[in-house]
Amino acid sequence: xxxxxxxxxxxxxxxxxxxxxxxxxxxxxxxxxxxxxxxxxxxxxxxxxxxxxxxxxxxxxxxxxxxxxxxxxxxxxxxxxxxxxxxxxxxxxxxxxxxxxxxxxxxxxxxxxxxxxxxxxxxxxxxxxxxxxxxxxxxxxxxxxxxxxxxxxxxxxxxxxxxxxxxxxxxxxxxxxxxxxxxxxxxxxxxxxxxxxxxxxxxxxxxxxxxxxxxxxxxxxxxxxxxxxxxxxxxxxxxxxxxxxxxxxxxxxxxxxxxxxxxxxxxxxxxxxxxxxxxxxxxxxxxxxxxxxxxxxxxxxxxxxxxxxxxxxxxxxxxxxxxxxxxxxxxxxxxxxxxxxx
Amino acid sequence: xxxxxxxxxxxxxxxxxxxxxxxxxxxxxxxxxxxxxxxxxxxxxxxxxxxxxxxxxxxxxxxxxxxxxxxxxxxxxxxxxxxxxxxxxxxxxxxxxxxxxxxxxxxxxxxxxxxxxxxxxxxxxxxxxxxxxxxxxxxxxxxxxxxxxxxxxxxxxxxxxxx
Numbered sequence: 001x002x003x004x005x006x007x008x009x010x011x012x013x014x015x016x017x018x019x020x021x022x023x024x025x026x027x028x029x030x031x032x033x034x035x036x037x038x039x040x041x042x043x044x045x046x047x048x049x050x051x052x053x054x055x056x057x058x059x060x061x062x063x064x065x066x067x068x069x070x071x072x073x074x075x076x077x078x079x080x081x082x083x084x085x086x087x088x089x090x091x092x093x094x095x096x097x098x099x100x101x102x103x104x105x106x107x108x109x110x111x112x113x114x115x116x117x118x119x120x121x122x123x124x125x126x127x128x129x130x131x132x133x134x135x136x137x138x139x140x141x142x143x144x145x146x147x148x149x150x151x152x153x154x155x156x157x158x159x160x161x162x163x164x165x166x167x168x169x170x171x172x173x174x175x176x177x178x179x180x181x182x183x184x185x186x187x188x189x190x191x192x193x194x195x196x197x198x199x200x201x202x203x204x205x206x207x208x209x210x211x212x213x214x215x216x217x218x219x220x221x222x223x224x225x226x227x228x229x230x231x232x233x234x235x236x237x238x239x240x241x242x243x244x245x246x247x248x249x250x251x252x253x254x255x256x257x258x259x260x261x262x263x264x265x266x267x268x269x270x271x272x273x274x275x276x277x278x279x280x281x282x283x284x285x286x287x288x289x290x291x292x293x294x295x296x297x298x299x300x301x302x303x304x305x306x307x308x309x310x311x312x313x314x315x316x317x318x319x320x321x322x323x324x325x326x327x328x329x330x331x332x333x334x335x336x337x338x339x340x341x342x
Numbered sequence: 343x344x345x346x347x348x349x350x351x352x353x354x355x356x357x358x359x360x361x362x363x364x365x366x367x368x369x370x371x372x373x374x375x376x377x378x379x380x381x382x383x384x385x386x387x388x389x390x391x392x393x394x395x396x397x398x399x400x401x402x403x404x405x406x407x408x409x410x411x412x413x414x415x416x417x418x419x420x421x422x423x424x425x426x427x428x429x430x431x432x433x434x435x436x437x438x439x440x441x442x443x444x445x446x447x448x449x450x451x452x453x454x455x456x457x458x459x460x461x462x463x464x465x466x467x468x469x470x471x472x473x474x475x476x477x478x479x480x481x482x483x484x485x486x487x488x489x490x491x492x493x494x495x496x497x498x499x500x501x502x503x504x505x
Contacts, residue, residue, distance in 0.1 A: 179391055197377075199391060199474070217393075217474050219377045232377045233475060339378035340397070 006030070007039050014043050110160040112140035125159045131172070141165050144185060145178040158188070169211075173204040191239035192222040201231075209241035214251070229291060230335075232342055238265065247295065249288045250342075254280045261288060274300060283311045286338045294326055312338050369400045369463035370483055371409070371456045373476065376439060379431040392439035394469065394476045395431060401458035407436040409456045413471075414493050416501045417448030426452060442474045449501035452476075455487050468496045472504075 006029045012018050013026050030037050113129050114120035115137045123129070129149055131137050137149040139157070144165060149155055153172020158165070167174070168188040177200045178185045185196040190209030194201070199218035205211040213222060219232040224244025231237045237248040246265035249258055260276035263269060274296065281289055289308045293301055305323055314323055314334045322330035379395035398407040411426035428438040436456075444450045452469040466488045470480035480500060484492070 219375070230377070232375050336378060336380055340372055340374035340395075342375050342377065 005033065006036050010036070010040050010043050013040070110142060111157045113157075114138045114140075123157055125157055128154060128156050130154045139167070141176075141178065141185060144180040145176065147177075148175045150174065169203055169205050171205050171207050171209075173202060175202045176200065189239060191241045191243070192224040192245045195221045195223055197221055197230075211239040213237045213239070232287065232339070235287060235342075238262070240265070247288055247291045250284055253282070253285055253288070256280050257285060257288070264292075274303075278303060278307050281307060281311075283341045286311050287342050290331075290335050290338055293323070293331065298324070308334075308338070312341060367400060368465075368485060369398065369456070369458045369461070370465045370485065371454055371467045372397050372399055372483070373454075373467055373469055373478070373481060379437050379439060391441045391474075392429075393442050393471060393474050394440050396428070396438050396440060396454050396456075396467070398436035398456050398458065398465075401436065401463070402460040403458065404436040405434050407456055407458055409436070409438055409454060411440065411452055411454040413444040413450050413452055414497055415444055415448045415450040416497050417445065422448070426454075442471075444471070446473045449497060449504055451493065451496045451500055453488055453493055468493065470496070470500045 006013075006026050009018060009022065009026055013023065018026065030040060109122035109124045111123045111125075111127075112120055113123050115131070115135060117132075117135045129137055129139060131149050131151050131153050133151050135151060139147040139149060139155075141147060142160070142165065147155075147167065150173035153174060154170040155172070155174060156168040156170065158167055160166075163184065165180075165185045166188065167186075170190075174187070176185070176187065176196070178196050179199060180196065182197045183195055187194040187196075187203055189203065189205045189211045191205075191211050194203055194213055197219050200216040201218075201220055202214045202216065203211060204214075213220065213231055214236050215231045215233045217233045219230060222229045222231060222237055222239060222245035224239070227244040229237050229245035229248050231248045234252065235248045235250050238246040240246065243265075247261050249261045256276055257280035260273040260280070263273035264277065274292070277285075277288060277292070286308050289304055292304050293308075296304060301324055305320065309320075314320070314330070315337045318330045318333055323334060373394050373396050376392040376395050378397075379392075396409060398404060398409065401407055409428055411428060413422075413424040413426050415422040415424070424444055426440060426443050428440055431437040431439050440452065440454070450471050452471055453466060454469065455464065455466040457464045464487055466484045466486065468482045468484070468488055470477040477500075480496075480503070482488075482492075482496065488496075
C-alpha cells in the first residue's frame with residue numbers, strides 16, 4: 001500500500017482534514033518517498049503564498065460581470081416568455097383580422113349595383129357609385145325599384161332601414177322608378193331632399209349644387225328646412241343651395257311663365273315676375289300659384305288668391321280668410337281640390 | 343201653334359240641360375292625377391302606381407256611386423277590350439284610383455262609367471292614356487255612358503295622333 005504514491009491526499013493532509021489513520025499512513029509514506037515529499041513542499045509553499053494575499057473590494061465591473069453571468073439562465077427563460085407573448089399577439093391579431101373580415105363580409109350590403117362596364121355587386125351604406133362620362137349604372141333598391149345612374153354622376157349609398165332607403169346625389173343625374181309606400185325612399189341633394197311620394201322621376205344636380213327634379217309619374221316632395229314643394233307628374237322644380245326647393249311648374253306651361261318662375265325664385269325682379277305668372281297662368285298652373293301663396297307678401301297673397309279662385313274657388317266650407325291666413329289644413333284641402341285640374 | 347210650342351219646349355229643355363252641364367250641376371265624373379285623391383301620407387303601396395284618380399260629382403249619395411271601367415285598345419291594328427279594376431281612395435266621396443292594366447304598346451282609351459242612385463243618373467269619361475300616364479287634353483267628359491261610336495272615334499283619333 002505504501003508503494004502507492006499519496007499525491008491526491010496531500011491537499012487534505014495540509015488542511016488537517018485526514019483521519020488519524022489516514023494521517024499515519026501519509027506520514028509513513030512521506031518518510032520513505034522523496035517524490036511525494038517534493039509534492040507536499042509545493043502545496044505547502046503555494047498555500048503560504050495564498051495566506052499572504054490581502055482582502056480587497058471587487059470593482060463594479062466585476063459585479064456587473066457577475067450579475068451578467070448570473071442572468072444567463074434567466075435570458076433563456078425570458079426568451080421563452082417573449083416567444084409566448086409574440087405567439088399570443090399573433091393569435092390575437094389573427095383572431096382580430098379574421099373577425100374584421102368576417103364582420104365585414106357579414107355587414108349588411110343592401111344595395112346591388114350594376115355598371116354597364118362590368119358586373120353587378122352588392123354594396124354597403126357609405127359606399128359611392130360613380131360613373132364616368134361614357135358609362136351608366138343601375139342601383140337596385142331592394143324590392144322597391146331601381147335607380148339609373150347617368151354618365152358623369154356621383155351618388156352615395158345611404159343607410160337602409162325598414163322605414164327608409166336613402167341615397168345622396170353629389171352631382172350628376174339619376175332616374176328613379178320606385179314602388180313603395182310614401183316617404184320610404186329619399187334622395188338627398190345639396191339643396192333639398194327628394195322625398196318619394198310616387199313612382200318615377202329624374203333628379204339632376206350640377207357641380208354648384210343647384211338641381212332640378214322632373215316628375216314622370218306619381219309625385220314627390222322636395223324638402224329643405226321646413227320649406228316644401230310638391231311636384232306632380234309632368235312638373236319640374238328647381239333647387240338652389242341654401243334656399244331649398246323653388247316653385248314647381250308644369251313642363252307644358254307657357255314659356256313666359258316658366259321664365260318668370262325662375263326669376264321669382266332667384267329674386268330677379270320678383271315683382272315683375274309675379275305679374276307675368278299671374279297673367280300667363282292657365283287652370284293647370286294653379287300648381288304654381290298655390291305654392292306662391294305662402295311665398296309672397298300679404299299684399300301679393302291677395303292677388304294670388306284671387307287668381308286661383310278665378311279658376312277653382314276654395315271648396316266649402318273653406319274661407320278666403322283661412323287661406324290668406326295660411327291655415328295649413330285649409331291650404332291642403334284647397335290644393336286637393338285644385339289637383340283635379342293638374 | 344202646337345208645333346211651335348213643342349219646338350220651344352224641346353229647345354228650352356236642351357238649353358237647360360246644356361246650361362246645367364256647363365255649370366257643372368249634373369252628375370258627372372272627373373279625372374285628375376293621383377295626387378288629387380287626398381291625403382298623401384295615408385296612401386297604400388299599390389295606390390302609388392295609379393295612373394289617375396277619378397271621382398263622381400253632383401250626386402246626393404256619393405258613397406253608393408258605382409264606377410266601372412274598361413280599357414279599349416288598338417294594338418297593331420287589332421281591337422282589344424280589357425276590364426279595368428278600380429281601387430278605393432275614398433269611397434265616401436266616390437274617389438277611386440286607376441292603375442295601369444293595359445299593355446305599353448298600342449293606343450288605349452279608358453272608358454270609365456259611373457252611376458248615381460239619387461238623383462238617378464249615369465255619366466262617363468273617355469281618357470286617353472299612354473303607358474302609365476293619362477292625356478288630359480285628349481280626354482272627354484260625357485253626360486251619359488259613351489256609345490260604341492264615341493269610343494271607336496276616340497280610339498281612332500288617338501291612334502292617328504300616335505302614328
